[in-house]
Amino acid sequence: MNETNQKMSADDIEALLPWYAAGTLDARETDQVEAAVAADTELARRLDLVREEMTEAVFLNESLGAPSTRVMENLFKAIDRERKIARAPETRRGLGASLMDLFTPRAFAFAAGAAVMVIVLQAGVIAKLALQDRVETGSSFETASAPPVATRGFQIGSFALVRFAPQASMADITRFLDSRDAVIVDGPRPGGPGGMYRVRVARNYVGKDELERLVKEFQSASNLVSMAVPTE
C-alpha cells in the first residue's frame, strides 16, 4: 500500500477494518486504524461487527474437514507418471539413473513414511522430556517454531483456534492460559501473518456445549483475545 504519511480518510479507515481485525495491515496503517477506533465509538462498534464476521468465517471454514488420503495418492501417482515419461527417451541407464529411482515420489513417500516413524519414536522421548520440563518450569507456552503437536503428546484434549490481541503481553497471555490450564499446542498457522494459534482448552475431550462454553470464556477476555473459535 502507499507509503506516504498522509492521513487516511474515515472511509479509507473503515475499509481497512477487516484487515486490521485479521492482523494483516502494515505498522503505519495499523497505528492509524487503532487511533481512529480509539477516538470513534461508532467505528469501534463496526470493528466488533467485523470481528463477529471473522469468527464465524473461521468457524465455517474449520468445519469443512480435510481432504482424504486419495488426494495424496493421486498426486504422487501423477508425479511418478510424469517422471517416467520424462525419463523414457533415456536408452542407457547407468548407476546415476538407478540412484534417481530411489527418489521417485513413491519411493520418497515410503522413505518419508519411514522417517516419520523414526521421528515419532524420537518425539516420544522428546515429548516426555518437554512435558517434564514444562512441569518443572510451569510454562504454559509451546513456541510456534516447536515441532507439530502430533509429535508432542498434545493430541488428546479439546481445542480452539485463538488469535491474541496485539496489545496483549506475553506475561498476561501466560497468566491467562495458566489460569485455565490451557496451552498453545500449535501455530502460528501456515500462510497467514502468524496470529492464529491452536490452543488446548481442556485436557480431555469435552462435548460441543462444554467446548463452546470454554471458548466463550476466551472470547470474553477481549483485552487479551481478539478471536476464539472451537476446532478439532
Next chain:
Amino acid sequence: MQVLFARHQVRVYRFVLRLVGNQAVAEDLISEVFLDVWRQADRFEGRSAVSTWVLAIARFKALSSMRRKPDEELDEEMVGAIEDNSDDPEVSVQKKDKSAALRKCLQVLSPEHREVIDLVYYHEKSVEEVAQIVGIPEATVKTRMFYARKKLSELLKTAGIDRGWP
C-alpha cells in the same frame, strides 16, 4: 513436496471446496493444483508467500472447473456440499442463535463475495495478496470486501438481525 503438500493441503482444499461446492471435485482439483505446483516449482520467484502462489493456482483451477459445468448443476451441488446442520437464517434467529445465522448467510453469498471474505478472514491475506490471488487491483479488493460485508448485513437483516450497518 511432501512438506509443502502437508503444510498447505487442508487450507487449499477448504478454499477450493468453498468455491466449487463439491468434495470429490475439490479433492481432484487440489491434486491438480499441487501437480502444477510441482511442475512450476522452478518458476516460483519468491516474490509472494508460497500460500499466496498456491491459492492463486487453486483459484484458477477451481474457476476453470466451474466454467465447464452448467450453472444449475453447480448451484445445486454447492448447496448440497456446504449444507450444514444449522437451520435457515430465520429459524436460527428464532432460536436466538446469531452465530448460526451469520454462518448461514456467509454460505449463501455469491462466489465472488465468499472468496474475498474467506481470503481475508480465514486465509489471513493482506490487500496486496488478495489482489494477487484474485487478479484485481488493490482498490477493487477493498471495494469488493466492502460490498461483500454489506451484502452479508442485508442477508442478516432479511433474517431479522439488524446490525445497524451499513
